[in-house]
Amino acid sequence: MTKTIAIQGIKGSFHHIVSLNYYGSTQHVKECLTFDETVASLFNNTAETAIMALENSIAGSILPNYALIDNNNLHIVGEHYLDVQHQLMALSNQTIADIKEVHSHPMALLQCKSFFKDYPHIKLVEDKDTADVARKIETQQIKGVAAIASTLAAEIFNLDILAESIQTIKHNQTRFAIVNTQPINNHKNEINKASLKFELDHKRGSLATILNVMSDCKLNLTKIQSLPKIETPWKYSFFVDVTFEAYEDFEKAASIMTIMATHFKILGTYKNAKL
Amino acid sequence: MTKTIAIQGIKGSFHHIVSLNYYGSTQHVKECLTFDETVASLFNNTAETAIMALENSIAGSILPNYALIDNNNLHIVGEHYLDVQHQLMALSNQTIADIKEVHSHPMALLQCKSFFKDYPHIKLVEDKDTADVARKIETQQIKGVAAIASTLAAEIFNLDILAESIQTIKHNQTRFAIVNTQPINNHKNEINKASLKFELDHKRGSLATILNVMSDCKLNLTKIQSLPKIETPWKYSFFVDVTFEAYEDFEKAASIMTIMATHFKILGTYKNAKL
Incomplete structure (x- = not known):
């Protein structure tokens, strides 16, 4: 069955590449210019799944x-x-010296900032989407403006690549989530990772206690991030990812954590994509 | 003794406000346009301290x-x-309808993005510093361009405020560090917070074990952030902040953590500024 997948950006964007890698090329893609729009697509039934x-x-x-x-x-x-x-990338027959402005997504500009230190004549301008700039350059035949985007975007929009892999840190791995409004009934033996959120009082050892439960239940922590709750001093939220071998271990840990933490929430259970 | 304090940005920037709040108005300020330059000032002895x-x-x-x-x-x-x-903010006698471009620091643009949804005619352009845009608008008397900056910048550069507190999230608290090349010999009884970095193998329970030590030594965790080490799969770095009542408790925990974690490092010990 063909699905519609909402992506942030247009065809040629990094979200599009993820969609192709994850679902193959036979699915419909819904191009959204913001993450808000991507999420809205799920609720107005214009897409079954979203990539973020x-x-x-x-x-x-x-x-x-x-x-x-x-x-x-x-x-x-x-x-x-x-x-x-x-x-x-830019229209053909141009060199970097011809480029006066580079338009791209704020994150792409940030990641490539160092490259432009050698080109002080180039102005960096924020735009909504990496690939959309490439598209505009082609359709409006804009000279003097370059895009920062994927190789796929250069192919789709017939642009020449002026400089390759211009991001400062060469290994630039991004993790994407596939999200739905409902959980998928995967076979439990296919599930070996979970994303969790919970809150804790600022009481000494409260996080250690929760992590002990996770460890006792044989969960491996792959990510943890604390977030102070701005409106509630001394309350902290945590986003945590865990991997596990047996789903039963995760169920056991979850049932204990529900009691121990405030607002314990499973953001998703899925197959670990990291080898 | 008068100090020179390196700040990211020019006078009127948020880093300048922090410098005024922290050190008062009697110190010299060295304006730097990048964080790299701020740090370099410490090593070429053009500043004694930096704010980041x-x-x-x-x-x-x-x-x-x-x-x-x-x-x-x-x-x-x-x-x-x-x-x-x-x-x-912009030159006087202009309304938002007159503004065609808003220039500011990428982070400021990101934080105010929602505000501009109602003004699709305004183009957002990245610049190096919030206050520097305000300065340029005044010195070059640029019409049609607005800055996003602090109230202090509007005062210094005689600009009119067109809209107040335009950031999406109204409580927008930023934490700044005061950094030196050497630790300050503070009285130990004035120190009640520390920033730490350490690495752990991806072994089940390794973080829980470290947190247990911290908890046993009466340290309170106020921040934790994991970072996968890209070049070394299954190795994780952690940035952790802790508060404590007695410096001796911290020393004890640090001596144990040095043994238990890889590359244990104290990024700084200082006075907790959060009430």
Whole structure:
């Protein structure tokens, strides 16, 4: 059955690449220009599933996307890791000296900032989507403006790559979540990872106690991030990812954590995509 | 004795406000346009101390600044919390309808993105510093361009505020670190907070074990953030902040953690600025 997958960005964006890698090329893709729109697609039934970047190895967690998943009670049903390589591209027959402005997504500009230190004549301008800039450059035949986007975008929009892999940190792995409004009834033996959220009072040892439960139940921690609750001093939220071998171990830990932590919530259970 | 304090940004920037709040107005300020330059000032002796944003309640940790502190073996000698309020400002006698572009620091643009949904005619352009845009608008008398900056910047550069507190999340607390190349010999009874970094193997329960030590030594965890080590699969780094009542408790915990964790490092010990 063909699904419609909401992606942030247009075809050629990194979210599109994740969609192709995860679901193959036979699915419909719904292009959304914001993460809010991506999530809205799930609720107005214009898409069955959505793809959202969760974190990358440079900037860390994309907390606004965690908030979108949490506040809308979405379910993470899968994950995918992509090695994001940023290419500088423009209409053909131009050199970097011809480029006056580079337009891209704020995150892409941030990740490539160092590259432009050698080109002080180039102005960096924020735009909504990496691939959409590539598209505009082609359709409007804009000279003097370059895009930072994927190799796929250069192919789709017939642009020349002026410089390859211009991001400062060459291994630039981004983790994406596949999210639905409902959990998928996967076979329990296919599930070996979970994303959790809980709150703790600022009481000495409260996190250690929870981690002891996780450890006793044979869960491995692969990510932890504390977030102070701004409106409630001395209350902390935690986003935690765990992997496990037996789903029963996870169920046991979850039942104990529900009692021990405040607002314990399973954001999703899915198959670990990291080898 | 007058100190020179390196800040990211020019006078009127949020780092300048932190410098005024923390050290008062009698100190010299060295304006730096990047965090790299801020750090370099400490090593070429053009400044004795530097101020760097570490995290905010919206985007979370500013990991590149943690990396700068860690890689340069700087010492966090103090912290300061600032409630960052972004004002939209321009030359007088203009309305928002006259504004065609808003230039600011990427983080400020990100934090105010929602405000501009109602003004699709306004283009958001990245610049190096919030206050520097305000300065340029005044010195070059640029019409049609607005800055997002502090109230102090509007005062210094005689700009009119077109819209107040335009950031999406109204409580926008940012935590700043005061950093030196050497630790300050504070009285131990004035120190009640520490920033730590350590690595752990991906072995079940390894973090729980460390947190148990911290808890047993009466340390309170106020922040934890895991970072996968990209080059070394299954190795994790952790940035952790702890508060304590007695410095001896911290010393005891540190001596145990040095043995238990890999690359245990104290990024700084200082006075907790959070009430």
